[in-house]
Amino acid sequence: ALNSNDAFVLKTPSAAYLWVGIGAREAEKTGAQELLRVLRAQPVQVAEGSEPDSFWVALGGKAAYRTSPRLKDKKMDAHPPRLFACSNKIGRFVIEEVPGELMQEDLATDDVMLLDTWDQVFVWVGKGFPRRGEDRSIE
Missing domain, CATH: 3.40.20.10 (Severin)
Structure with missing residues (x-):
């Protein structure tokens, strides 16, 4: 399941997606972008809640987002x-x-x-x- 506090790469034979959850930090986004660079993929950027149908089909179906209250807490870095x-x-x-x-x-x-x-x-x-x-x- 997609986690609201993260960023994910979805690569299919015909497309690539960079999904970014609403709680994703820069480190997660940067890591996903680096993976896309290594894959030499030009992704469709997808924000949580704005996923096109083609994204859900490629993922295997729509599911609820997961999240962690701890990851939402900006004091976690302390x-x-x-x-x-x-x-x-x-x-x-x-x-x-x-x-x-x-x-x-x-x-x-x-x-x-x-x-x-x-x-x-x-x-x-x-x-x-x-x-x-x-x-x-x-x-």
Whole structure:
């Protein structure tokens, strides 16, 4: 489903669309435009609520927009998500914050990670994480 706080690219064999939700920030718009540049596509710009029928047909049908109250809150930037690596490799349980702007590549495939988004906490268990009984990182 389309999220009102984001921008999306829809590419079909005959057309390209740049859909922009009413809550989309410049970073989302810029990212979508960069993808279109890489695809060498000349998009039809579509604003939320002004979608042509051809857009909905290409998308597979019309659906309700999704949104997140947290993303609407402009104060969100004051509390960016935080990522922590959890380890028991040295014989004691250690949690360390991953510094800098978060990237998907920060999720270590051999660790347990905690992502704190301020209103939710997510646990990431990497596929290469050793499933030994003595490691209590998951607990």
